[in-house]
Amino acid sequence: MTGNNGIEPDPAMQEVLAAWRILFDKNHIDEIKRLKGYDERVFGLEVEHSLICENEILKLEFHTRPDWTLEIGNIVLNEKMMIHGNDSRLVIRVVNFSENHHFFLDDLRMRHRSSMLTFDVILIPTSGPLGWIKKAVYECIECEHRSEVKQRLAREREAPNLCMPCIKDYAAKNKGEWPPIPPRHFKMIVEDCYYEDIEYLKAVEVLFDSEGNVLKLGEEKFTGVVNDEYVGTLTSGSIHRINARIAVDHLPNRDFVKDTRRMILLKIHSIEDSPFSVSNISETSIEFDHSE
Numbered sequence: 001m002t003g004n005n006g007i008e009p010d011p012a013m014q015e016v017l018a019a020w021r022i023l024f025d026k027n028h029i030d031e032i033k034r035l036k037g038y039d040e041r042v043f044g045l046e047v048e049h050s051l052i053c054e055n056e057i058l059k060l061e062f063h064t065r066p067d068w069t070l071e072i073g074n075i076v077l078n079e080k081m082m083i084h085g086n087d088s089r090l091v092i093r094v095v096n097f098s099e100n101h102h103f104f105l106d107d108l109r110m111r112h113r114s115s116m117l118t119f120d121v122i123l124i125p126t127s128g129p130l131g132w133i134k135k136a137v138y139e140c141i142e143c144e145h146r147s148e149v150k151q152r153l154a155r156e157r158e159a160p161n162l163c164m165p166c167i168k169d170y171a172a173k174n175k176g177e178w179p180p181i182p183p184r185h186f187k188m189i190v191e192d193c194y195y196e197d198i199e200y201l202k203a204v205e206v207l208f209d210s211e212g213n214v215l216k217l218g219e220e221k222f223t224g225v226v227n228d229e230y231v232g233t234l235t236s237g238s239i240h241r242i243n244a245r246i247a248v249d250h251l252p253n254r255d256f257v258k259d260t261r262r263m264i265l266l267k268i269h270s271i272e273d274s275p276f277s278v279s280n281i282s283e284t285s286i287e288f289d290h291s292e
C-alpha cells in the first residue's frame with residue numbers, strides 16, 4: 001500500500017529533514033537515549049528557539065510554516081527514537097522564544113493569525129481530556145484498497161474523492177477509458193484511525209511588575225487547546241508562559257461551514273514554567289465562569 005499520499009521528499013523538505021537531523025544529533029542525542037523503556041508514552045522534547053534560529057533553513061521555515069516544519073521535525077525525531085530502540089513517542093516543544101515573539105493576549109486580533117507568539121497567562125482547563133480523529137483510514141467498498149486522509153481539528157471530516165486502483169482496474173479492462181461514474185464508495189475503518197488527545201482551556205493574560213508581583217489580569221478570556229502529553233496535567237489557576245500559534249475557530253455551538261463568525265483560538269505549542277516567582281497570586285481575586 002505505497003504512495004497513499006504520493007510523498008517523495010521535494011528539495012525543500014529534504015533540506016528541512018537534514019537540518020533537523022543535525023540539530024538533534026548535536027544537541028539531543030543523550031535525551032533520546034535516556035527515554036528508553038517507557039512503553040509508548042508521549043514525551044515533549046524541549047528545543048531552544050535560539051537553536052532553530054542558528055540554522056538558516058530552520059529559521060526561515062519554522063517562522064513561515066511552523067506546523068509543516070514541526071511535522072517534519074517530529075518524523076526525524078521518531079526515526080532517531082527507533083534507531084535507539086525506543087518505543088515511546090517524542091514531540092518537539094520549542095521553548096524560550098526570542099523577545100520579538102512576546103506579545104499581549106488582549107491585543108490579539110485576526111491579523112495575527114498563523115503567528116507563533118509567547119504570552120504569560122493563567123490557565124483554566126475547561127473540557128477535560130478529549131480525542132479527535134487526526135488521520136482517518138478509509139477502505140474502498142469495491143476493491144478494499146485503504147487510504148489515509150489527514151483531518152483538521154473541529155472541521156468537517158474529509159473522505160477520499162475517488163479510488164485510483166478501481167479506476168486503473170476499469171481502464172485496464174476498457175482500453176484505457178475511465179469509468180463514467182467515479183468509484184467513490186468508502187467506509188471509515190474506525191479502529192485503524194489515528195487519534196490525538198486534546199484538551200480545551202481558557203487563558204487570561206497576567207501582567208507582572210519588575211519584582212514578579214501580579215499587577216493585574218487581562219480583560220479577555222481566550223480559548224486554547226493543548227495536545228498529547230499536556231492533556232490532563234494542567235491545574236486550574238496555574239500561571240505559565242505559553243507559546244501558541246494563533247488560529248481561528250467557529251463560535252462555540254456554531255457550525256464552521258454555516259456560520260462565518262470566527263473567534264481566535266490559541267493552538268498551544270509549548271508550555272513553560274512562569275519566569276516570575278509569583279508571590280502575591282493569592283491576593284488576586286480570580287473568578288472564572290465555566291458556563292461556555
Ligand SMILES: [Zn+2]
Pocket residue numbers: 140141142143144145163164165166183
Ligand atoms: Zn477501489
